[in-house]
Amino acid sequence: xxxxxxxxxxxxxxxxxxxxxxxxxxxxxxxxxxxxxxxxxxxxxxxxxxxxxxxxxxxxxxxxxxxxxxxxxxxxxxxxxxxxxxxxxxxxxxxxxxxxxxxxxxxxxxxxxxxxxxxxxxxxxxxxxxxxxxxxxxxxxxxxxxxxxxxxxxxxxxxxxxxxxxxxxxxxxxxxxxxxxxxxxxxxxxxxxxxxxxxxxxxxxxxxxxxxxxxxxxxxxxxxxxxxxxxxxxxxx
Amino acid sequence: xxxxxxxxxxxxxxxxxxxxxxxxxxxxxxxxxxxxxxxxxxxxxxxxxxxxxxxxxxxxxxxxxxxxxxxxxxxxxxxxxxxxxxxxxxxxxxxxxxxxxxxxxxxxxxxxxxxxxxxxxxxxxxxxxxxxxxxxxxxxxxxxxxxxxxxxxxxxxxxxxxxxxxxxxxxxxxxxxxxxxxxxxxxxxxxxxxxxxxxxxxxxxxxxxxxxxxxxxxxxxxxxxxxxxxxxxxxxx
DNA sequence: GGTGCCAAGATTGTCGACAATTTGAGAAAG
DNA sequence: CTTTCTCAAATTGTCGACAATCTTGGCACC
Numbered sequence: 466x467x468x469x470x471x472x473x474x475x476x477x478x479x480x481x482x483x484x485x486x487x488x489x490x491x492x493x494x495x496x497x498x499x500x501x502x503x504x505x506x507x508x509x510x511x512x513x514x515x516x517x518x519x520x521x522x523x524x525x526x527x528x529x530x531x532x533x534x535x536x537x538x539x540x541x542x543x544x545x546x547x548x549x550x551x552x553x554x555x556x557x558x559x560x561x562x563x564x565x566x567x568x569x570x571x572x573x574x575x576x577x578x579x580x581x582x583x584x585x586x587x588x589x590x591x592x593x594x595x596x597x598x599x600x601x602x603x604x605x606x607x608x609x610x611x612x613x614x615x616x617x618x619x620x621x622x623x624x625x626x627x628x629x630x631x632x633x634x635x636x637x638x639x640x641x642x643x644x645x646x647x648x649x650x651x652x653x654x655x656x657x658x659x660x661x662x663x664x665x666x667x668x669x670x671x672x673x674x675x676x677x678x679x680x681x682x683x684x685x686x687x688x689x690x691x692x693x694x695x696x697x698x699x700x701x702x
Numbered sequence: 703x704x705x706x707x708x709x710x711x712x713x714x715x716x717x718x719x720x721x722x723x724x725x726x727x728x729x730x731x732x733x734x735x736x737x738x739x740x741x742x743x744x745x746x747x748x749x750x751x752x753x754x755x756x757x758x759x760x761x762x763x764x765x766x767x768x769x770x771x772x773x774x775x776x777x778x779x780x781x782x783x784x785x786x787x788x789x790x791x792x793x794x795x796x797x798x799x800x801x802x803x804x805x806x807x808x809x810x811x812x813x814x815x816x817x818x819x820x821x822x823x824x825x826x827x828x829x830x831x832x833x834x835x836x837x838x839x840x841x842x843x844x845x846x847x848x849x850x851x852x853x854x855x856x857x858x859x860x861x862x863x864x865x866x867x868x869x870x871x872x873x874x875x876x877x878x879x880x881x882x883x884x885x886x887x888x889x890x891x892x893x894x895x896x897x898x899x900x901x902x903x904x905x906x907x908x909x910x911x912x913x914x915x916x917x918x919x920x921x922x923x924x925x926x927x928x929x930x931x932x933x934x935x936x937x938x939x
Numbered sequence: 940g941g942t943g944c945c946a947a948g949a950t951t952g953t954c955g956a957c958a959a960t961t962t963g964a965g966a967a968a969g
Numbered sequence: 970c971t972t973t974c975t976c977a978a979a980t981t982g983t984c985g986a987c988a989a990t991c992t993t994g995g996c997a998c999c
Contacts, residue, residue, distance in 0.1 A: 516950080528983060566867055
């Protein structure tokens with residue numbers, strides 16, 4: 466029972482950084498380029514020049530090419546044969562598409578979590594929420610909770626589904642794109658307290674082993690989140 | 703209005719062969735290797751030797767490596783840094799995981815299809831089912847319907863959702879793995895007529911624009927299909 | 940003046956060779 | 970006889986160069 470407290474620590478790092486250990490050069494370029502795209506350092510829709518980026522990151526073109534392949538698998542860049550590679554464009558239509566898929570999959574994750582999570586895992590999430598609640602009261606207005614805390618909550622639910630395929634699909638392939646929308650839309654909004662209540666309702670449903678309710682609550686929660694981003698989109702025009 | 707009949711032709715080829723046009727060498731190797739894996743020409747769980755396969759397909763190792771990357775994105779091979787590449791192992795646990803995801807996503811597709819499909823598209827699917835019904839009566843017992851017909855039906859529903867992200871996720875990433883299970887488990891069973899009735903009920907719900915019912919029916923339909931494969935698995939031991 | 944074709948430049952696709960890492964067998968020590 | 974260390978063979982990761990394809994600017998022709 467050494468290091469018991471480790472289960473209470475943040476898991477968001479792993480969710481933001483899926484690679485368990487970044488060893489190879491392709492990994493490094495992939496992770497760094499992904500960060501740059503998600504955080505907007507390289508503009509959405511812009512074309513990517515292989516020789517230029519290879520030079521900037523100090524690797525061969527073949528290596529960078531490999532990294533681009535992985536980014537394509539994450540839906541962060543789009544490729545055409547003999548033409549090139551562009552960063553994806555963030556359109557409202559695509560936002561809706563992605564969030565429809567996300568709501569469906571995380572709804573499933575929630576239902577499975579209600580069946581498969583251990584009592585200890587559930588207790589840890591509740592403790593996490595209480596911790597976030599306190600921190601939120603202290604630093605009201607700052608975006609701490611929204612970013613790390615929200616990621617952490619969803620990450621644990623998805624992991625709690627005990628469905629590895631679902632986990633990979635959401636964490637590796639979908640979440641970077643979702644993060645890209647949130648970051649570039651400046652999602653530091655006042656949805657904090659409301660989202661907190663929704664999280665609480667979800668974990669309560671899971672604790673009661675009510676998978677059906679948990680699924681529905683999660684779908685709604687994600688739907689609200691989508692509307693929030695969509696409004697920002699429309700306001701930005 | 704030329705070539706109107708083209709909408710009634712089979713769309714399964716496209717679903718089996720997602721690449722619109724296979725031009726580059728990497729594409730060719732990717733498609734051929736994928737076929738070999740799905741159809742069991744290379745055994746599940748077996749290790750893949752890069753130099754050997756590169757020589758067999760007459761391409762460079764870098765090219766084959768690129769193809770392996772894409773196979774990894776389809777979840778058909780698994781990779782570890784500095785260790786190598788193995789074909790995925792078909793376990794009952796993974797079957798359940800994949801089918802849980804599939805049921806959720808195709809349920810979503812069905813709901814969206816009920817909202818977004820045109821009357822003409824719906825009519826075309828109904829015509830398709832009738833065509834399959836006739837052919838099924840003639841060649842009873844053969845596996846035609848199960849393979850091509852079933853793929854065709856699901857393909858059109860997914861496309862009818864008008865959600866491109868969902869389409870790519872299902873057709874590119876998930877369906878090859880599903881096909882792998884079905885082919886290697888020898889899925890030519892007697893589920894034909896029952897599946898036909900289920901398909902009919904689904905398209906009727908879509909025609910009535912009852913998305914909720916269509917989603918539920920599709921989830922059940924896929925659940926039955928999973929049980930069918932799962933039984934084969936247990937019987938094979 | 941507008942349209943279509945051609946060539947030069949640039950970009951992507953492919954290759955063979957070299958460097959780094961893992962793995963397995965064999966020898967030496969316990 | 971078992972265990973551990975070492976080293977070599979094999980496999981994977983990375984690189985720079987060459988070939989094929991697309992783009993673009995200009996010129997000829999209508």
